[in-house]
Amino acid sequence: MANFSKSNVPQFSVDVYQNEYLPEGGREVNGIVTVTSTGGGTSGGAPLLGASASPSQIPGRTPDAAVVVMVDCSGSMDYPPTKMRNARDATAAAIDTLRDGVAFAVVAGTHVATEVYPGNGRLATADRSTRAQAKEALRRLGAGGGTAIGTWLRLADRLLSSADVSIRHGILLTDGRNEHETPDALRATLEACAGRFTCDARGVGTDWEVEEVRGVATALLGSYDIVAEPDGLAADFTAMMEDAMGKEVADVALRLWTPVGVEIKFVKQVAPTVEDLTGRRTEAGPRAGDYPTGSWGDESRDYHVCVQVPTAALGQEMLAARVSLVLPDPAGGAPQVLSQGLVRAVWTDDMVASTRINPQVAHYTGQAELAQVIQQGLDARKTGDVDGATAKLGRAVQLAAASGNEETAKLLAKVVDVVDVATGTVRLKAKVTEADEMTLETRSTKTVRVKK
The missing domain is CATH 3.40.50.410 (von Willebrand factor, type A domain)
Structure with missing residues (x-):
């Protein structure tokens, strides 16, 4: 983690949470990047x-x-x-x-x-x-x-x-x-x-x-x-x-630099809401791209970065990506680097190390799936696909409970009758108000932070 600050700009910090260990032949590297802005005032x-x-x-x-x-x-x-x-x-x-x-x-x-x-x-x-x-x-x-x-x-x-x-x-x-x-x-x-x-x-x-x-x-x-x-x-x-x-600084970008041979699979904001930023990349020099994050005050957001690296020999280590927060120079000069963090890859034959799922990555993978299955379930319900809606919204109930997303669980309970949370067994309610259905759809992308 690195910190950089400038007068009248909040201080930004970047923390990367990941399991950097890959098995032999492993190529996919995931990291949760927590960006925190402090000192700007709210x-x-x-x-x-x-x-x-x-x-x-x-x-x-x-x-x-x-x-x-x-x-x-x-x-x-x-x-x-x-x-x-x-x-x-x-x-x-x-x-x-x-x-x-x-x-x-x-x-x-x-x-x-x-x-x-x-x-x-x-x-x-x-x-x-x-x-x-x-x-x-x-x-x-x-x-x-x-x-x-x-x-x-x-x-x-x-x-x-x-x-x-x-x-x-x-x-x-x-x-x-x-x-x-x-x-x-x-x-x-x-x-x-x-x-x-x-x-x-x-x-x-x-x-x-x-x-x-x-x-x-x-x-x-x-x-x-x-x-x-x-x-x-x-x-x-x-x-x-x-x-x-409360916003103090605008036009902050998440800059992702990757070495030769590394492919970016996706970049998503995962807290406080799920937003896929992958398609919003603008090129920022050799092997670097900027993803917009908008304006910041005193706050913290999480981003999920997934890259695919070339295979390497056991024991080898490489930098899979460098994540920076950058602020453009209004005069057109070099942008200011506010903070940065590193995503690493290490190949090992230790099966325990290489198969361990990082809790932050697991949590936000589940939150992204939760948003997706709610939308799919509501779409199925609107078209009269009762079985499809029941399956998707049941999975949503299961994911909301597992991740501690209590607000989403409450919204789901207005659309389905929950029979068994653990297995995601539900029944569609016969009558659902339009307001309850729209509230669930609107707030489906809101996430809860992982308990660290």
């Missing part, structure tokens, strides 16, 4: 909600952030009428959570995107006065029109790109399907916005598509979730904004 340690301290008085903080909140104002937000009211209140609560000095704007989203505050293609600077003005503007929000999420994101991108800041963040709320633009148009927007800002996405109620909301958040390296009841929006929006205010 929202919990800074005055919020219009506090009297200015950003310069808050240790370790600078007003180096911009946030755009995108609120669905399509016609369906009027059914029931409390939904629009809750959305206004939630956005007001998020605005209250902005710290002084942060640039911000509010966008109303229908089949077009409209600047609600401050308007004229500008961002406001958060202080007591602008927060009050923004909340006054929110009171005039009404519901009407269609849904074209790509237009909301493109306006957010234009607004955020006007700010000379390092942290650019969006918060997006929708209650319906993206019916007023094509999937290709939304995909093109996400490709255009990727790497320019991060975005948390929320679906309220049960009339939206999980895959659409997940697609937005995944492409823009943010979180996604369901808020089944509109009265839960304010707490959720406040928590999202507090998390955004």
Whole structure:
């Protein structure tokens, strides 16, 4: 493990957990890479909600952030009428959570995107006065029109790109399907916005598509979730904004360097959620590639790296991969290496050593399978494949229990009746609410950390 730090950048550390021993002829090497960022400060340690301290008085903080909140104002937000009211209140609560000095704007989203505050293609600077003005503007929000999420994101991108800041963040709320633009148009927007800002996405109620909301958040390296009841929006929006205010450094990349002859099988984030980063690699010099991780505050995440190495003689040892956290130089120079760790391979005839499964690797392999079988089970249930759904969701119950993922186990218990946890024997419930099914689908990728 190595540590590197720089003034006003949190300290990053990398720890690699693996069984480096391979049997004769063995080629697959797995490692869990734990990345921890500390010392940057989080929202919990800074005055919020219009506090009297200015950003310069808050240790370790600078007003180096911009946030755009995108609120669905399509016609369906009027059914029931409390939904629009809750959305206004939630956005007001998020605005209250902005710290002084942060640039911000509010966008109303229908089949077009409209600047609600401050308007004229500008961002406001958060202080007591602008927060009050923004909340006054929110009171005039009404519901009407269609849904074209790509237009909301493109306006957010234009607004955020006007700010000379390092942290650019969006918060997006929708209650319906993206019916007023094509999937290709939304995909093109996400490709255009990727790497320019991060975005948390929320679906309220049960009339939206999980895959659409997940697609937005995944492409823009943010979180996604369901808020089944509109009265839960304010707490959720406040928590999202507090998390955004805790980010201190953006555009961090996980750089993987491999020796000649080593093939990368996959790179996945496995905690706090499962996200496959393999296809998001950008080349970074000879035998090196960068995988995006987005913005960081005080937090820890786990990544699963799997590589295939050439065979070697017993007793031989090699570096299978070097994992680094890198921060681009805004001036275009060499990136700053924040921390790094090594993945090793050692060939041995000690069968006990070479067959031992590292507990971190085993845990997260199970968590990735858990997310997969939940999705497969729900897909089978939707198509009427009772046997397939029962088998997959039974396996999910088994994996959730084995890994201690209690939250997922509770969600599964709303969709199936558990007969035997150990064997994964379940029966599909005859009646399942749409909210319970969507909550399970939305949160299926959330993982629990391995008990070290």
